[in-house]
Amino acid sequence: MMSVAYDFAHSPATEFMARPQHLLIDGRRVPSSSGRTFKSLNPATGQIIATIAEGGEADVEIAVAAARRAFEGPWRTMRASERGRILMRWAELLKLNAEEIIELESIDAGKPIAATTRQDFPAAVDTLTYYAGWADKISGDVVPVREDALTYTVREPVGVVAAIVPWNFPLMIGMWKLAPALACGCTIVMKPAELTSLSALRIAEFALEAGLPAGVFNVVTGPGRVVGDALVNHPDVDKVTFTGSPGVGRGIMKGAASNFKRVSLELGGKSANVIFDDADLEAASKAAASGIFFNAGQVCSAGSRVLVQERAYDEVVERLAARAKSIRIGDPLDRNTALGPVISEKQMKSILDYVEIGQKEGARLVTGGERVGDRGYFISPTVFADVAHEMRVSQEEIFGPVVSVIKFTDEADALRIANGTAYSLAAGVWSRDIGKLQRFAKRARAGTVWMNTYGYTDVRLPWGGERDSGLGREHGTAALDNFTEPKAVWMNLAV
Numbered sequence: 001m002m003s004v005a006y007d008f009a010h011s012p013a014t015e016f017m018a019r020p021q022h023l024l025i026d027g028r029r030v031p032s033s034s035g036r037t038f039k040s041l042n043p044a045t046g047q048i049i050a051t052i053a054e055g056g057e058a059d060v061e062i063a064v065a066a067a068r069r070a071f072e073g074p075w076r077t078m079r080a081s082e083r084g085r086i087l088m089r090w091a092e093l094l095k096l097n098a099e100e101i102i103e104l105e106s107i108d109a110g111k112p113i114a115a116t117t118r119q120d121f122p123a124a125v126d127t128l129t130y131y132a133g134w135a136d137k138i139s140g141d142v143v144p145v146r147e148d149a150l151t152y153t154v155r156e157p158v159g160v161v162a163a164i165v166p167w168n169f170p171l172m173i174g175m176w177k178l179a180p181a182l183a184c185g186c187t188i189v190m191k192p193a194e195l196t197s198l199s200a201l202r203i204a205e206f207a208l209e210a211g212l213p214a215g216v217f218n219v220v221t222g223p224g225r226v227v228g229d230a231l232v233n234h235p236d237v238d239k240v241t242f243t244g245s246p247g248v249g250r251g252i253m254k255g256a257a258s259n260f261k262r263v264s265l266e267l268g269g270k271s272a273n274v275i276f277d278d279a280d281l282e283a284a285s286k287a288a289a290s291g292i293f294f295n296a297g298q299v300c301s302a303g304s305r306v307l308v309q310e311r312a313y314d315e316v317v318e319r320l321a322a323r324a325k326s327i328r329i330g331d332p333l334d335r336n337t338a339l340g341p342v343i344s345e346k347q348m349k350s351i352l353d354y355v356e357i358g359q360k361e362g363a364r365l366v367t368g369g370e371r372v373g374d375r376g377y378f379i380s381p382t383v384f385a386d387v388a389h390e391m392r393v394s395q396e397e398i399f400g401p402v403v404s405v406i407k408f409t410d411e412a413d414a415l416r417i418a419n420g421t422a423y424s425l426a427a428g429v430w431s432r433d434i435g436k437l438q439r440f441a442k443r444a445r446a447g448t449v450w451m452n453t454y455g456y457t458d459v460r461l462p463w464g465g466e467r468d469s470g471l472g473r474e475h476g477t478a479a480l481d482n483f484t485e486p487k488a489v490w491m492n493l494a495v
Contacts, residue, residue: 013103016202021052023059023221024204026066027214032222033058040197043110043341044332044376050108052197055222060189060230063218067160067187068236070215076157076185078213084135087182090210091128094121094203101199105171106332108198110341110377111295113333124175127459131179131479138184138480140487148494155484157185158262159238162231164224164252165200166243167193167343168298168399173266174200176459177241178217180479186239189218191228195343197221224248235259241482242266243300246422246468253471264472264482266300266464268397269425272418273303273454274408274440277312279430283452285319288403291428291454293327293381296342297351297401300469301426303454305387305394306405307414313407317385320405321367324381329372341377342400348377351400358384358393363404389417397423411436419445425465428454447473 021040022029036054041047075083094101102121106113111120140153163177170192181188192200197219204219220227228248232240232255242252243266256263273291275284291303308316332340342348348371355369368382379401387394387404394404408414418427418440427446431437441449447465450456457463457475464473472482 011103012097012100013107016100016104017050017107017198021050021198021201021221023053023055023063024201024217024219025059025063026218027208029205032056033062038194038222040108040195041344042107042376043343044107044378046345046376050198052221055220055227057226057230059220059222060227060234063189063220064160064231064234064236066215067189067218070213071157071159071185071187074213075187075216080136080138080185083183083185084132086211087128087132087135087179090207090212091125091132093206093210094125094128097206101171101202103333104202105199109167109170109196110332110343112337112340114335114337115295120169120172123172123457123459127172127175128179130459131183134180134480135183138484145490148492150491150493152489154487154489155184155480156487158483158485159186160236161186161188161239161241161483162234162237163188163190164228164231164240164242164244165190165192167195168295168300170196171199171203173243174203176474176479177243180474181241181483182212182216184480184483186483187216189220189231189237191220191222191224191231194221194223228252229255232256232261233258237261239263239483241474249470262482264464264474265470266474267425267470268423268468269300269302269465270305270395270397270421270423271301271303271426271428271446272305272307272444273428274307274414274418274430275309275312275316276414276429276431276433276436277309278432279312279452280432281312281315281319284430285316285323287428287454288316289320289323289327289381292403293324293339293401294455296339296379298342298347298399299455301448301455301457302399303428304398304403305417306403307408307417308405309414310407310409313405317366317383317405320403321383324367324383327381329378329380339378339381339401342379343377345377347400348379351379351398351402354393354396354398354400354402355382358387358391358402358404361388361391361393363387363391363393368401389420395421411439415440415443419443422468423465424467425469426450
């Protein structure tokens with residue numbers, strides 16, 4: 001069922017979108033050096049919502065130079081406590097302008113406004129306040145080595161950071177990179193996704209208003225093959241943090257080798273949500289539906305493979321299908337909408353191609369798998385049953401509201417299937433048997449394992465995976481390691 005559209009024609013967000021969306025470099029909004037622009041579309045309507053500057057290599061040069069000056073100057077030399085106070089003021093400004101930022105994110109990314117209000121915006125602010133508190137608490141250790149020396153360590157900021165942000169959670173994931181890097185004393189050139197550039201530009205303006213010195217946080221919009229590549233290959237960029245596809249991640253690692261940049265990558269997922277037959281099937285099915293249909297399935301850790309033990313299989317398939325059919329699809333700005341559009345026409349076609357592939361491979365389409373309406377990029381929640389582990393819909397990341405339900409026999413079979421892809425970002429497991437839960441968590445190849453729940457994250461816990469799911473960890477103290485370098489200091493006392 002499609003919900004009705006709401007009129008937000010005169011809101012602060014739409015007024016912001018009506019402005020020429022220039023780059024933000026060295027504390028100023030400036031056109032791109034080439035003068036070129038590109039159009040940003042609303043995924044719910046396909047209509048143009050903003051005209052954005054198309055940055056290029058020349059703009060990257062200017063932005064990196066500004067970031068280097070700011071790093072060597074006011075930001076690195078500022079008292080850590082003052083850096084923390086600026087970040088905290090920034091968080092307060094974001095909260096004061098929450099309605100505008102939430103609406104902007106919803107329109108630009110096609111995200112249901114209720115979910116953005118509940119999840120994305122609070123998580124971004126929480127991340128910023130968490131790392132603002134860390135700014136003056138990043139310390140080293142005194143390491144006793146010998147009596148005639150004082151030996152200790154300090155942690156110093158890495159330097160200029162290139163932050164390349166995806167389109168599925170532009171505000172939240174953007175802040176996952178910004179907040180710890182800035183708290184550590186680094187400066188940043190951010191490249192938001194072409195499809196979702198607006199929230200980065202707006203929050204950067206609020207950062208300047210909060211007192212962030214010019215050049216500390218720069219935003220260069222434009223295509224990844226130009227702006228992203230220029231950042232990755234730039235000799236004066238010290239660190240790249242990227243969230244996106246494994247293919248692009250491999251390219252970043254190759255480019256970063258030019259000057260041995262530090263790299264952290266959060267890439268794809270094909271996460272298994274494992275339901276044993278002794279689980280609470282109602283709770284498990286409800287969470288499994290949320291785990292794949294939230295954000296239209298455009299989530300790296302989406303539970304796109306639901307593994308169900310034989311005796312519970314038919315019941316779980318039935319429950320998942322019923323939940324899929326009941327989800328309210330429609331205008332993201334309607335607070336009753338639960339499922340918005342996917343990000344673009346290209347993504348919609350890719351997902352529908354996978355629906356066709358699944359059927360050709362022999363999977364049973366239980367419900368969904370169709371475009372909804374003739375405007376925007378909406379796809380009905382899709383449930384595949386009778387999926388074999390080797391099928392492409394079981395092995396490849398679809399990044400849409402499509403779930404493959406796979407049957408397993410026992411613990412060993414569940415573990416074999418769960419670990420049987422190139423990804424290792426997350427997994428879930430449902431059972432009333434504590435031992436079974438613990439055995440699975442220990443043996444699952446996943447950076448996060450949820451037991452009798454699914455999908456929760458918190459900035460205080462490490463986040464990331466291995467293999468095609470990436471390299472390194474974000475969140476918590478792991479993020480501080482991403483953006484600092486340890487230095488050993490040896491002072492001779494025998495003088």
